[in-house]
């Protein structure tokens with residue numbers, strides 16, 4: 001343990017040194033370490049438009065006075081983020097947009113002109129390259145952060161902080177940008193034994209999913225099939241994690257759609273699953289439409305392969321119309337890090353398929369199709385010999 005008084009004196013001399021010689025990296029950390037730091041952006045609601053107190057008179061003297069940055073590493077999670085702090089003399093209203101042409105993160109700052117802040121500040125180069133401050137009309141300005149690669153909405157957040165006279169802190173605009181997660185290199189082996197497989201029975205609890213003409217609910221069928229898949233995979237020696245085991249909401253009753261879906265992806269991401277399989281039943285206005293389809297989101301060279309293998313398995317065992325595989329940006333397959341698919345087993349809006357889907361026999365066939373597909377996936381993925 002560090003002696004506190006000694007630490008304080010070392011700290012103060014360091015602080016003085018930094019103020020005189022290293023103004024660029026002054027105390028972002030110490031200035032703002034009382035900010036209730038949001039856990040990783042992937043698991044908190046993202047504030048995209050931060051509004052501070054009403055602009056007191058919106059004086060023309062409100063300025064961007066200085067800016068500083070720091071890369072903070074989370075000791076627990078091992079993740080890093082870049083925090084950029086911009087001091088303003090009075091409150092401002094900030095909105096942010098991602099510009100894919102840059103790639104850039106653009107902050108529109110309403111109510112403050114570019115003041116003493118440097119025109120351009122070089123950042124770490126890994127998470128963000130530089131920030132430039134640009135004069136706009138009236139009392140408005142812009143901060144443009146150049147990025148080395150395009151980021152997602154979930155990868156950054158922007159908020160404002162009030163002044164804190166006791167601690168000599170002015171009003172601040174804070175930008176947190178998460179370090180991009182490095183791509184995983186896969187190296188699959190054949191067989192189901194010891195594979196970690198997450199099965200996600202679609203919907204549940206307060207969300208019944210689609211409902212058929214004879215009142216069969218999607219959530220009931222997806223859970224029944226998932227339980228059968230689990231039993232078969234465990235017989236084959238796989239480790240199976242279910243996002244839900246009973247008729248419940250995964251996040252909580254009546255949670256927002258995103259919280260509910262996020263809860264499902266966290267099960268897979270936190271357990272370093274090899275693959276993620278989400279089970280759903282389709283519905284359409286025309287009751288004659290039917291068949292099986294499987295969706296993937298191309299994050300690696302393995303997502304489409306997984307979709308093709310499971311689609312083939314489902315069509316072989318279930319015998320419904322083969323509607324094929326499609327790329328789609330569904331949340332649960334986009335936000336899971338491992339190869340992931342979402343299978344629409346059949347159409348609950350089609351009375352014949354609704355009836356089939358509610359039988360033990362057909363549910364068993366669907367489960368067999370998924371398991372065959374997974375087995376085929378691991379053997380084909382292993383032949384590729386690893387890679388992104």
Ligand SMILES: [Zn+2]
Pocket residue numbers: 202203209210218280281
């Ligand atoms: Zn569904």
